[in-house]
Amino acid sequence: MSGMSKANRARVALDRDEIARAALAMLDEEGIDALSMRRLAERLGVGTMTLYGYFRGKQELLDAAVGAAAADFTFTPPEEGGLRERLRAHQRAVREVLARHPSLPQLRARQALVQPAAFRMSDPAMQMLLDAGFPPDEAARAFRVLFVYVLGSMLFGPRELTADEQRSIKAGLLLLPEDEFPAITAAADALPASMGGDVQFDYGLEVILDGIEARRRQLAGE
Amino acid sequence: MSGMSKANRARVALDRDEIARAALAMLDEEGIDALSMRRLAERLGVGTMTLYGYFRGKQELLDAAVGAAAADFTFTPPEEGGLRERLRAHQRAVREVLARHPSLPQLRARQALVQPAAFRMSDPAMQMLLDAGFPPDEAARAFRVLFVYVLGSMLFGPRELTADEQRSIKAGLLLLPEDEFPAITAAADALPASMGGDVQFDYGLEVILDGIEARRRQLAGE
DNA sequence: CCCTTGCTCGTACGCTGTACGGTGCAGCGT
DNA sequence: ACGCTGCACCGTACAGCGTACGAGCAAGGG
Numbered sequence: 001m002s003g004m005s006k007a008n009r010a011r012v013a014l015d016r017d018e019i020a021r022a023a024l025a026m027l028d029e030e031g032i033d034a035l036s037m038r039r040l041a042e043r044l045g046v047g048t049m050t051l052y053g054y055f056r057g058k059q060e061l062l063d064a065a066v067g068a069a070a071a072d073f074t075f076t077p078p079e080e081g082g083l084r085e086r087l088r089a090h091q092r093a094v095r096e097v098l099a100r101h102p103s104l105p106q107l108r109a110r111q112a113l114v115q116p117a118a119f120r121m122s123d124p125a126m127q128m129l130l131d132a133g134f135p136p137d138e139a140a141r142a143f144r145v146l147f148v149y150v151l152g153s154m155l156f157g158p159r160e161l162t163a164d165e166q167r168s169i170k171a172g173l174l175l176l177p178e179d180e181f182p183a184i185t186a187a188a189d190a191l192p193a194s195m196g197g198d199v200q201f202d203y204g205l206e207v208i209l210d211g212i213e214a215r216r217r218q219l220a221g222e
Numbered sequence: 223m224s225g226m227s228k229a230n231r232a233r234v235a236l237d238r239d240e241i242a243r244a245a246l247a248m249l250d251e252e253g254i255d256a257l258s259m260r261r262l263a264e265r266l267g268v269g270t271m272t273l274y275g276y277f278r279g280k281q282e283l284l285d286a287a288v289g290a291a292a293a294d295f296t297f298t299p300p301e302e303g304g305l306r307e308r309l310r311a312h313q314r315a316v317r318e319v320l321a322r323h324p325s326l327p328q329l330r331a332r333q334a335l336v337q338p339a340a341f342r343m344s345d346p347a348m349q350m351l352l353d354a355g356f357p358p359d360e361a362a363r364a365f366r367v368l369f370v371y372v373l374g375s376m377l378f379g380p381r382e383l384t385a386d387e388q389r390s391i392k393a394g395l396l397l398l399p400e401d402e403f404p405a406i407t408a409a410a411d412a413l414p415a416s417m418g419g420d421v422q423f424d425y426g427l428e429v430i431l432d433g434i435e436a437r438r439r440q441l442a443g444e
Numbered sequence: 445c446c447c448t449t450g451c452t453c454g455t456a457c458g459c460t461g462t463a464c465g466g467t468g469c470a471g472c473g474t
Numbered sequence: 475a476c477g478c479t480g481c482a483c484c485g486t487a488c489a490g491c492g493t494a495c496g497a498g499c500a501a502g503g504g
Contacts, residue, residue, distance in 0.1 A: 156331070
């Protein structure tokens with residue numbers, strides 16, 4: 001048994017979890033493109049190839065970083081309130097985690113692979129749907145709609161646009177030929193505000209919750 | 223005036239559009255990671271750096287590829303049918319384009335920048351919402367929900383999973399500790415089928431269209 | 445005391461995007 | 475007919491990437 005033999009270079013310990021957390025921190029601070037094996041090793045005060053003693057490759061390391069983020073997720077569903085209120089609370093909590101770790105949706109988008117820990121965030125929503133009387137297949141489909149929407153929202157419009165950004169986007173839209181883009185140019189005033197942020201997220205969340213409610217009523221026999 | 227002076231190496235012509243289309247073809251055939259400036263140049267029978275005479279860099283070239291894909295999009299809204307039927311037809315057409323060019327959602331996910339041509343695909347949906355009586359800000363918000371969902375669906379579950387894939391995912395889910403993931407394990411049979419494909423896409427589309435319909439009725443005064 | 449075991453990591457390979465500057469042809473002015 | 479100018483093309487080079495290979499070395503067991 002080797003024990004703590006790895007502390008031979010005055011490094012405190014270093015294990016998979018510490019590396020994964022460092023990777024996650026780097027992702028949060030500098031973004032997905034700035035994370036390289038070399039730079040991560042340097043941050044940990046370790047040779048680059050040392051990381052390959054803990055992970056088969058960068059992919060596996062990124063997976064572990066996702067896991068580390070998911071492990072931090074805790075959510076206790078509100079006692080009162082029906083399905084709608086509970087789902088809303090949960091999806092907002094998920095969105096908050098994704099906002100703290102903006103690279104998570106991008107990682108999901110690049111690699112199909114998902115590891116188990118990531119499901120920790122999903123379980124409460126599935127539970128709520130099952131509790132509300134959705135049969136498993138219907139619950140799974142409804143959950144997936146929420147899942148796609150929440151991740152997509154962070155990917156395609158994570159934050160509120162500043163007034164300047166909105167102005168500049170609007171200016172771009174107004175350059176489009178009006179005969180080819182009649183609706184876009186007609187709504188050029190309103191479009192930029194819909195391209196991100198919490199208000200837009202909540203709007204879409206309510207739209208989807210409406211649809212899910214309609215299905216619940218249908219299942220309950222009107 | 224230089225005219226067709228660029229044909230000095232027996233190359234037929236080569237302009238921005240031809241390069242963009244070659245890039246798009248390469249994206250479609252080999253995926254986003256396989257597209258490099260070197261490999262694209264080789265495919266075109268041209269030196270790598272020649273591409274930089276037409277584009278400032280890889281980013282601009284990718285943007286042009288997105289534009290080339292959007293330029294191919296044609297959609298004529300069905301005559302009959304209400305808002306719901308028309309929106310459904312449009313979103314399915316968009317999904318088809320994305321299925322032909324699976325890299326498009328990934329490109330959108332990586333680069334915030336969007337160029338005008340991409341709006342060609344969006345205009346019809348906006349038009350339908352405006353025609354249905356949605357005020358511009360409401361129309362923009364509703365459109366954006368559809369937009370995020372359609373792109374997200376292609377990113378996070380583009381195609382139907384094979385029976386084998388479903389079995390293997392289910393097996394993975396059943397390995398999760400039952401006390402920590404009660405709902406996931408309970409629905410392990412049903413979850414894999416919800417993780418992609420047209421059936422799941424249509425399910426979510428109807429959920430969202432339900433929500434949008436509810437808003438339309440509300441705007442119309444019940 | 446030596447030998448085995450296993451972590452660490454220097455070096456190297458093939459790839460990437462792209463900056464720089466040389467090369468050679470087309471068209472023009474004389 | 476000749477030389478000049480401008481421009482398209484692209485060879486070379488650099489910094490950085492993921493990672494395969496194997497050398498170095500400390501610790502533990504005999």
